Amino acid sequence: MTATDQHAPSTATSGLSPESVAYRAALEVVAGVEPRIAEAIRAELADQRESLKLIASENYASPATLLAMGNWFSDKYAEGTIGRRFYAGCKNVDTVEALAAEHARELFGAPYAYAQPHSGIDANLVAFWAVLAARVEAPALEKLGARLVNDLTEADWEELRHELGNQRMLGMSLDAGGHLTHGFRPNISGKMFQQRSYGTDPETGLLDYDELRRTAHEFKPLILVGGYSAYPRLVNFRIMREIADEVGATLHVDMAHFAGLVAGKVVTGDFDPVPHAHIVTTTTHKSLRGPRGGLVLAQEELAPQVDRGCPMVLGGPLPHVMAAKAVALAEARQPSFQDYAQRIVDNARALAEGLQRRGARLVTDGTDNHLVLLDVSSYGITGRQAEAALLESGIVTNRNAIPRDPNGNWFTTGIRVGTPALTTRGLGTAEMDVIADLMHTVLSGTTQGTGKDGAVSKAKHVLDPKVSDAVAQRASDLLSGFPLYPSIDLG
Numbered sequence: 001m002t003a004t005d006q007h008a009p010s011t012a013t014s015g016l017s018p019e020s021v022a023y024r025a026a027l028e029v030v031a032g033v034e035p036r037i038a039e040a041i042r043a044e045l046a047d048q049r050e051s052l053k054l055i056a057s058e059n060y061a062s063p064a065t066l067l068a069m070g071n072w073f074s075d076k077y078a079e080g081t082i083g084r085r086f087y088a089g090c091k092n093v094d095t096v097e098a099l100a101a102e103h104a105r106e107l108f109g110a111p112y113a114y115a116q117p118h119s120g121i122d123a124n125l126v127a128f129w130a131v132l133a134a135r136v137e138a139p140a141l142e143k144l145g146a147r148l149v150n151d152l153t154e155a156d157w158e159e160l161r162h163e164l165g166n167q168r169m170l171g172m173s174l175d176a177g178g179h180l181t182h183g184f185r186p187n188i189s190g191k192m193f194q195q196r197s198y199g200t201d202p203e204t205g206l207l208d209y210d211e212l213r214r215t216a217h218e219f220k221p222l223i224l225v226g227g228y229s230a231y232p233r234l235v236n237f238r239i240m241r242e243i244a245d246e247v248g249a250t251l252h253v254d255m256a257h258f259a260g261l262v263a264g265k266v267v268t269g270d271f272d273p274v275p276h277a278h279i280v281t282t283t284t285h286k287s288l289r290g291p292r293g294g295l296v297l298a299q300e301e302l303a304p305q306v307d308r309g310c311p312m313v314l315g316g317p318l319p320h321v322m323a324a325k326a327v328a329l330a331e332a333r334q335p336s337f338q339d340y341a342q343r344i345v346d347n348a349r350a351l352a353e354g355l356q357r358r359g360a361r362l363v364t365d366g367t368d369n370h371l372v373l374l375d376v377s378s379y380g381i382t383g384r385q386a387e388a389a390l391l392e393s394g395i396v397t398n399r400n401a402i403p404r405d406p407n408g409n410w411f412t413t414g415i416r417v418g419t420p421a422l423t424t425r426g427l428g429t430a431e432m433d434v435i436a437d438l439m440h441t442v443l444s445g446t447t448q449g450t451g452k453d454g455a456v457s458k459a460k461h462v463l464d465p466k467v468s469d470a471v472a473q474r475a476s477d478l479l480s481g482f483p484l485y486p487s488i489d490l491g
């Protein structure tokens, strides 16, 4: 979806593209009720157009995907599953959900797909409870000769409830790039499961499969979680499945970050989680470039349990978002998406090399996927200071912990950058080198600031405004060659 493909304007008799006509009319209708919201929508497009977005988890969905969301499907309640709803009048919702699931199955080669989760966190909860239901609840019911939990006595139910809440999860540690929902205490997953984590090799920064195997054998988790938010390399899911089988764990892979690379067939074989994992979850809005939402892919045997997602842990489905998921997944099945996915990876590599050539230190010494994790300690600043200095210079990134981070999870020592969004805009490897130069200019010009008490503050930075202004101007000049949503002219 570059300026030359899906974002290209189609013609309309008014001389305006259909997208421009649609959005102008929509904003006029919204402004008739609450003009400030119409104004905010316009302002958001202007802001997004001007921002050099390197947030690894964000992207730009196509106008077709966005338009599929803004309609009366939002008015429908559709609790239940396709063809088995608790509400009447769901035949069109059935069409939408079936299409979203079909595109997901075909795209990823998965036996089963569930399109209802409202987000990645929700998709993970559906997956966790599907595994708990299949591996803890179902055998207990069978042993007690009951079909449903409602058939149990109060005492048997109490015992089962405690057993459901007394299981183990093994996930990647946060500072190695894991996600909060993989069993960490601030998230519900950490309150549901006893958790242990695996990490990366202190020398190479690469995932340490031997340590993972040792920990799995010792801890014997019910669920082994693979997947990450900030690990710049590919993960070998064949090895992870071997480990899961050795200890009797269910392998759940959360591919939220790299689903677009799997969809685009850049990540294949041992590194594609779908053939190896029992259950896979993803968001639809990151590298997959769809609407905000989640998906669960599962092996057949877990399908009935996954289907219980709503009302078990999810609120009523969002049919308008499922419609947009179906559109985005259909886009991802086009050959041009494979080209897009390859360009994401090429761009990440070019950005990494550009930064390294200028002396930056990268966690794992490079990247194989869509993201780069920069260790900013060599610039003498914290991640928080780097993030603020870059933002001031028109470059949007986020700070991130690095393995064994001396500054902790709040101030951090890392900056995470990703290329899915800028690749959608059409920027290529030459532009990545310019961006590396802009980032290096800002980071090497930034020093630590002081707080009110005169002491050095991990939160404050100093950057000559002449530098930040010059970089912001260069960033803006760069972006002007790659208009965002070129088919949309709001007038």
Ligand code: PLP
Pocket: 057, 118, 119, 120, 121, 122, 179, 181, 227, 228, 229, 254, 255, 256, 257, 283, 293, 294
């Ligand atoms: N899983 C992973 C690996 C993520 O990186 C994220 C988001 O950052 C999520 C889950 C949560 O996704 P959402 O924000 O859609 O709930």
